[in-house]
Amino acid sequence: xxxxxxxxxxVNSVRARMPRIEAWLAQHxxxxxxxxxxxxxxxxxxxxxxxxxxxxxSIHGQRTYNxxxxxxxxxxxxxxxxxPDDEDGADARVIAATVGGxxxxxxxxxxxxxxGDVKYAYKLDWLERLSRYVETFDMAGRVVLVGDFNITFxxxxxxxxxxxxxxxxxxxxERSALAxxxxxxxxDALRTFTEDAGIYTWWDFxxxxxxxxxxxxxxxxxxxxxxxxxxTGVDVDKVERGGEKPSDHAPVTAAFxx
DNA sequence: ATGGCCAATTTTATTGGA
Numbered sequence: 626x627x628x629x630x631x632x633x634x635x636v637n638s639v640r641a642r643m644p645r646i647e648a649w650l651a652q653h654x655x656x657x658x659x660x661x662x663x664x665x666x667x668x669x670x671x672x673x674x675x676x677x678x679x680x681x682x683s684i685h686g687q688r689t690y691n692x693x694x695x696x697x698x699x700x701x702x703x704x705x706x707x708x709p710d711d712e713d714g715a716d717a718r719v720i721a722a723t724v725g726g727x728x729x730x731x732x733x734x735x736x737x738x739x740x741g742d743v744k745y746a747y748k749l750d751w752l753e754r755l756s757r758y759v760e761t762f763d764m765a766g767r768v769v770l771v772g773d774f775n776i777t778f779x780x781x782x783x784x785x786x787x788x789x790x791x792x793x794x795x796x797x798x799e800r801s802a803l804a805x806x807x808x809x810x811x812x813d814a815l816r817t818f819t820e821d822a823g824i825y826t827w828w829d830f831x832x833x834x835x836x837x838x839x840x841x842x843x844x845x846x847x848x849x850x851x852x853x854x855x856x857t858g859v860d861v862d863k864v865e866r867g868g869e870k871p872s873d874h875a876p877v878t879a880a881f882x883x
Numbered sequence: 884a885t886g887g888c889c890a891a892t893t894t895t896a897t898t899g900g901a
Contacts, residue, residue, distance in 0.1 A: 830888035
């Protein structure tokens with residue numbers, strides 16, 4: 626038995642965040658790290674600092690927007706970039722890898738801008754495509770789907786549920802789309818440990834939301850049954866959201882005993 | 884009720900984020 630921690634963290638630009646990321650990894654030494662919004666081309670990705678910290682690195686990058694990466698202390702197998710039905714030039718929002726028998730799928734879900742916007746329709750369509758992709762995963766094995774889902778599950782994930790009712794990140798069609806993705810057997814790992822409201826993973830820069838703890842829980846760790854069996858906890862590192870030049874998302878860590 | 888901040892590129896504005 627050994628501990629494997631899987632971190633999901635929307636870093637909001639890997640290059641702008643590098644000092645914070647390096648310090649955090651050096652402090653916590655997690656085994657697997659899934660990054661979203663790396664915001665750089667593959668050739669611009671800062672491989673060296675991660676390799677010096679002892680990580681194998683797989684990336685699926687894109688200039689300016691999107692971009693995802695998986696870091697791991699153990700080597701990665703069967704790295705898959707994007708989704709099978711991605712067209713040429715599709716957003717770089719998905720990467721998967723197998724590490725130590727754990728199939729890790731890292732996603733950066735479309736934001737959607739606002740309900741009714743063309744980007745909202747794109748979000749729902751994209752989620753439908755993700756659902757079909759997830760169906761191809763072997764849920765009898767240990768599957769962990771993590772990332773920035775840009776969707777809350779329910780009122781407990783929202784600092785002011787009435788204000789957000791039906792709005793982007795909280796609308797029923799988004800939540801239904803997420804439920805459909807989970808239908809093959811995925812569970813929101815955090816909710817197997819606590820029913821508490823007020824656990825957030827993102828706070829708006831613009832409203833200085835972190836100062837008043839006005840946040841949303843939109844970054845999730847979803848586990849197949851056999852992964853959930855060995856999951857021992859899920860933690861949001863709010864400390865990392867404070868200080869100088871943080872991302873607007875906090876890292877979320879799921880611990881496994883495998 | 885509204886605006887606010889941050890990062891990258893198109894850079895002294897614009898776009899996107901959530």
